[in-house]
Amino acid sequence: MTAGLKAKRRRKNRLVRINKTIENRNKTQLHTRDGNKMEAKDMWAAVRQLTGRTRDIQAAKGINAETLNNHYALISIDPDYTVPHRKLSVKSPNDEYFNEWQVFRMLDCLRHTATGLDALPAWFLKLGAPAFYKPIARLYKLSTASSTVPRQWKTASINPIPKVATPKQIADYRPISITPVLTRVMERLAVTNYLYPCFLSQPPSLSFTDQYAVRPTGSSTAAIIYLLHTIYHLLTTNLYVVVISLDFSKAFDTVRHSTLVDKLARLELPDEVYNWLVNYFEGHSHCTNFQQHTYITDGRNNSQCHSRVRCRSSSIRH
Secondary structure, eight states: OHHHHHHHHHHHHHHHHHHHHHHHHHHHHHEEEEEEOOOOHHHHHHHHHHHHHOOOOOOTTTTOEEEEEEEETTOOOOOOOOOOOOOOOOOOOOOOOOSSHHHHHHHHTTTTTOOOOOOOOOHHHHTHHHHHHHHHHHHHHHHHTTOOGGGGGEEEEEEEEEEESSSGGGGGGGEEEEEOHHHHHHHHHHHHIIHHHHHHTOOOTTTOTTTOOOOOOOOOOHHHHHHHHHHHHTTTSSSSOOOOOOOTTGGGGGHHHHHHHHHHSSSSSOHHHHHHHHHTTSSSSSEEEEEEEEEEEESSSSSSOOOOOOOSSSOOOO
């Protein structure tokens, strides 16, 4: 080996060590912050800082908080909307809808997430869980027993996120609905305690065998495995297999309530829980935050009050 090659090798090794040092530092910066595990929002902010990318994207002319808000309301309005029917129960309400310990565990395990319009942050509810869990559990029980969802829980804040590098039209923004943290906890309790058990004992008129999303034992991985298994099995007896994939635009933003409620009515749900779900889907409203401006819709003044059809916790296929 000549002297020139040895010098290049030493230089290469030195560059590798420098590269490893930079890589380890970036990993540490992305993984931890002040000794705590970094949340997704902070992680992506650090990634943008390291890569030099920015989220300050200029909107196209004519796109603002008001136009985005009206667009999201328009795609969520059903001109043929029919009020879902409630069940008239003669049973006495059950006082044990949700266990207090379960509510405490939900609050104590809250992650740092976006705050809803009620201005109650997740870190505050988590820190005060030992003092808050009993009154919150009582509030959840009263809400379920009366089949009534507080209006504050039905109001969402929409933060439009660009779907493309250079958005040119309203459809290029993805609406991210932020509901109060207490709403999300209540949704999770209802799904875990009532909807999941119903999926295990499905009625004859419904079948969940081909549904993999939002199920206790289902996932996108399971769906892919099932698809590959089916294709492989068909190829053993056929020369070729044709697979057709469909992508429904805004499928979950235009769910018809009557169809959803009809399927919920066939499940073995307590009447008051079913009526609570029906009430939850009624009277939703939202405001849109965009480029430090907020457009608010409120039915109590001259502004238009739009209903937002969002089935965040629904696990029923449509």
